[in-house]
Amino acid sequence: MSPLARWARLVYEFSGMRSSESLVSGWGRQFVPGVELRPEDLHRAPRAPLFRGLGRSYGDSSLPPSSQPLVVSTVRADRILAFDEVTGMLRAEAGLSLKALNRTFLPKGFFVPVTPGTQFVTLGGMVAADVHGKNHHVDGCFGSHVRRLSIEVADGRIVECGPDLERELFLATVGGMGLTGHILEVEFPLSRIPTPWIYQESERVPDVDTYVRKLKEAAHEWPMTVGWIDCLSRGSSLGRGILLKGRWARGDEAPANFPTEWPDVRVPFTMPEAVLGRLSVQAFNFGLYWSHFAKQKSGIVDPFRYFYPLDFIKDWNLGYGRRGLTQYQCVLPDAAGPDAARRFLELLTSRGGASFLCVIKDCGPQSAALLSFPMPGISIALDIAVRDDTQQLIDALNEFVIAEGGRIYLAKDAFTRREHFERMEPRLAEFQRVRRVWDPTLRFKSRQSIRLFGDAP
Amino acid sequence: MKAVVLGATRGMGRALARKLAERGDSVAVLGRDSAELERSGADLRARGAPGIRVATIACDLEKPDGFKAALDAAEDALLGLDTVIVTAGLFATQEALEADPALLARVLTVDFSNTVLFCEEARKKLLGRGGGTLCVFSSVAGDRGRKPVVLYGAAKAGLSRYLEGLDHRYRGQGLKTVCVKPGFVRTGMTEGLKAPPFAGEPEAVADQVLTAIDLGLPEVYAPAMWGLVMGVIKGLPRFVMRRVGF
């Protein structure tokens, strides 16, 4: 046994006795017993039911089952293995973070084809959740750009796959939340960008119906759209918000210098629950709305503020108090009609669900990846502080989403019931079939797969 | 700078080599596993500033015969050499070393004798070129005879003394010696061990070490807090050290 494996064993064995010390959690900070190991060499990592990256999924996707409380984090396996300056093709170990990637490649004029709203994610996590960004309506999900994955499958073999190689395994792994195997390496092309700056236009929108209409219109002209909604305002201004449209700035309009990142700001400790209570949420949203004083604004913004506004406060999840938070993100299909967002908000407000942030994005075509989240329509994301009634709130929202033909995003979920998930996910059976081909005993699993896929605990 | 890093494929060596390459220094990566060397070489080329040289050269701390050739090859590949950094080494717990004499022999040999032999080759090479910097990772474990690190600490104690002497003897001739004493740093090497207070991250340690190299500081504790901690431990009387567990 290698020394690493020996220590892993030691820690693993001790973890039962010291369970109060060894806790792991997702971004939502609901802790469960478990040990996280961070080896540098993933090929020699101890045998674990699950890999994880930076733990930025909110719920239990990255948490190991209670019967085998060991999860391997890839963050120390972060080497760039190949980069072609001409084609932009990049191959790297799965633990490479988007933060490191941007630091290296933005100055060289390259950017990831798809980025989520935080830089603190790994390539492995971006593949496993098949992340989407503000450009989904034009560029699809991250997985649609991946050329090759190297995966350690259940029998210990390392398999190369891609859209044209072991396609089934590939399509199950992209968006498959770590359940088909351990992703070791990822290969995909970076996109060339004209400058590292963004040209942005923003617009104050009086209500949610107008917001959705303008969001869909903007999709024809803008490669990147996103927006924020105040879901506490009522009546005719229900869902008033700000719509942001952007594209990479051209050389003649951007500053000549390279944008600097802000220094990290940290939340020093877990905040009392009241900090993000209803009143402060109301004040925040009111302030945000009216700080956009002019109806329309335009200008050059730096990419960090544009793509990763929340990253400036390092541990902002501590702001949600001891019980943590959950994010509810669903997609409502176009078929649900242009007023679906309003009906969703009406349901939310009638249930007293306060959300600090409510982000509505446009979704383009569905990917071929078996469990990829987006489908043509709009995605709504809410950050919700966990309270006694959170389960009931999520249940009600899920009933609505099922009735409208939508679905939820696994990377955010912690509360959905299995029967709800099965009703919103007709692709589940096919995913499970492929999964069993590669992993007949379902060796790979997470707390989430036990909760939603019916895996043995 | 034109630097050799023995041990750059992992942990603190990896972090340090990246910082060097990113700021524009040429780096020769020395290590024993050729596949690992290739991967780390590619990583440094992709991350490094434009125009730097990156070389990968096989060198095994368990095979002293290859030391001179590896340093010669590095000098050739980088078109010169002014800095030699050694982060490689073996670690095992006191219990493992007490139980396994073969492992003990390996650890003592690699962490003391062979590291010194490598440094001697580096010393000759750098002095022959008119001077430079030799930066070697020892450990706080060598500062005091302590229960959990008797054997590993003994090898590191010897290494630290050697480096101190080297600095006194040759600084006047232009060879600066930097002895790095890492406390507990979270790397693959310490993975799974329970981290004590003031545990460091490899990137932060690399920043500190880089500053020490640039300024030619003879000794650096990393994280710096360990300097204070060891200061206290060094001052404790024996009857206390016999009782406490650290």
Ligand SMILES: Cc1cc2nc3c(=O)[nH]c(=O)nc-3n(C[C@H](O)[C@H](O)[C@H](O)COP(=O)(O)OP(=O)(O)OC[C@H]3O[C@@H](n4cnc5c(N)ncnc54)[C@H](O)[C@@H]3O)c2cc1C
């Ligand atoms: C502030 C914030 C903003 C966000 N914005 C967006 C957004 O705009 N769009 C979006 O799509 N998502 C968004 N997310 C979600 C985030 O992008 C995903 O949860 C992503 O998966 C996190 O990556 P990670 O490296 O932290 O993975 P983790 O959270 O550690 O893991 C996520 C899943 O991937 C699996 N996994 C990770 N690495 C591997 C591997 N090497 N092999 C196999 N399985 C693996 C895990 O098992 C788990 O199921 C956001 C999250 C936050 C906190």
